[in-house]
Amino acid sequence: MGRYNRAVVLDQIQLADGISRVEIAQRTGLTPQSVSGIVRRLLDEGIVREDHANRVSSGGKPRTTLRINADAGSAVGLHFDPVELTCAVVDLLGRPLVVKRRPTPPGTDPSHVVSAMSELVAEVLAETDVPRSRVLGLGLATPGPIDQDLGMIVAPPQLANWTRVPLQRMLSDVTGLPVTLDNDATAAAVGERWSGAGRGVANFAYFFFGTGIGGGLILNHQVYRGGSLNAGEFGHSSVLPDGPECYCGNRGCLERLVNPSAIVAEVHRRLAGEHDGSVLSEPFERDPAWVDHASIRVAAGAGDPLAAEVIDRAAEHVASIAVSVANFVDVDLIVLGGHGIQHVETRYTDAVASALATRPLARHIRIIDVASSPLGADAAVVGSAALVLHATYSPQLSALLAD
Numbered sequence: 263m264g265r266y267n268r269a270v271v272l273d274q275i276q277l278a279d280g281i282s283r284v285e286i287a288q289r290t291g292l293t294p295q296s297v298s299g300i301v302r303r304l305l306d307e308g309i310v311r312e313d314h315a316n317r318v319s320s321g322g323k324p325r326t327t328l329r330i331n332a333d334a335g336s337a338v339g340l341h342f343d344p345v346e347l348t349c350a351v352v353d354l355l356g357r358p359l360v361v362k363r364r365p366t367p368p369g370t371d372p373s374h375v376v377s378a379m380s381e382l383v384a385e386v387l388a389e390t391d392v393p394r395s396r397v398l399g400l401g402l403a404t405p406g407p408i409d410q411d412l413g414m415i416v417a418p419p420q421l422a423n424w425t426r427v428p429l430q431r432m433l434s435d436v437t438g439l440p441v442t443l444d445n446d447a448t449a450a451a452v453g454e455r456w457s458g459a460g461r462g463v464a465n466f467a468y469f470f471f472g473t474g475i476g477g478g479l480i481l482n483h484q485v486y487r488g489g490s491l492n493a494g495e496f497g498h499s500s501v502l503p504d505g506p507e508c509y510c511g512n513r514g515c516l517e518r519l520v521n522p523s524a525i526v527a528e529v530h531r532r533l534a535g536e537h538d539g540s541v542l543s544e545p546f547e548r549d550p551a552w553v554d555h556a557s558i559r560v561a562a563g564a565g566d567p568l569a570a571e572v573i574d575r576a577a578e579h580v581a582s583i584a585v586s587v588a589n590f591v592d593v594d595l596i597v598l599g600g601h602g603i604q605h606v607e608t609r610y611t612d613a614v615a616s617a618l619a620t621r622p623l624a625r626h627i628r629i630i631d632v633a634s635s636p637l638g639a640d641a642a643v644v645g646s647a648a649l650v651l652h653a654t655y656s657p658q659l660s661a662l663l664a665d
């Protein structure tokens with residue numbers, strides 16, 4: 263209970279931009295005495311600092327506000343995408359200090375991937391002046407499905423031959439850091455709650471556009487993980503019951519219809535047939551491979567009719583599933599993020615917003631908000647570092663600072 267209350271208090275301080283002890287007590291229902299005791303320990307440990315310059319006065323005597331001491335520790339985040347590795351060091355406020363990317367080594371040997379990960383972690387740590395003793399741990403965001411108890415990725419669809427890989431242990435062995443593993447969409451949702459569009463929002467759903475379409479749920483301020491820790495697979499909701507078969511066993515899944523290769527295939531099909539002119543036509547004739555997901559998004563973002571039509575159709579499918587999510591869990595906000603919607607964020611948010619205004623059953627009670635992630639392509643990597651802060655904030659940091 264002590265640790266729980268401590269996390270509740272830290273959470274309030276982290277979410278507010280300056281908050282007094284009295285306000286913490288009012289917002290959490292804890293007694294002023296217990297708030298004051300917890301805050302005293304957090305101050306002693308250096309996790310929290312008092313901001314005397316920004317006292318809030320409410321009639322009586324001025325109250326000192328409390329803030330997170332951002333430099334007291336840091337965490338490393340690593341996003342493992344089958345195409346690209348992204349690594350970041352973040353401070354205690356979830357702000358990235360350094361972000362670096364490199365291509366995921368080709369081939370299917372997990373040990374090559376783990377060595378590349380380890381090199382990248384060493385590079386980002388070398389670029390910051392954070393002493394190793396202040397690094398709380400490493401958060402690893404990977405494509406699902408994962409077995410979190412065993413620290414394994416289980417048969418991820420984009421990685422042939424990766425049946426059960428104990429990535430958590432392998433990475434911990436080579437880096438010497440404690441590793442927290444989660445799926446990329448849940449990590450991104452945690453990052454969004456920490457320092458993005460989901461700050462202070464009690465209930466939101468997150469659609470993550472990476473190599474596939476993942477989902478994360480924050481319900482009553484908590485990450486909702488489900489019984490096997492694989493909740494929020496919005497990408498495998500069926501949009502077209504008679505649609506193409508998906509590798510998951512279902513038909514017409516959202517992910518099957520709007521993943522990057524499906525979008526590229528559809529644009530190529532249209533470019534190969536008769537169409538009314540597109541900035542992509544000429545490059546396609548020269549080299550079809552040039553017309554990839556990124557160039558299609560750039561073209562659609564600039565208003566190219568062919569590319570925009572394909573993206574808008576994908577956005578309509580996303581909107582349908584967003585309506586289902588709204589009906590199922592009645593969230594306050596839907597956030598769209600990840601590198602897969604870069605340059606076309608508003609095409610997706612417009613489609614989802616218009617569906618949420620007209621189709622959920624409870625729309626006459628309130629209209630659910632939509633936002634694109636301010637963390638953009640860094641959502642998963644910031645989120646993976648935030649996983650560490652989330653999980654180990656209290657006990658580990660106290661132990662470190664007590665040394």
Ligand SMILES: [Zn+2]
Nearest residue numbers: 498508510515
């Ligand atoms: Zn599926």
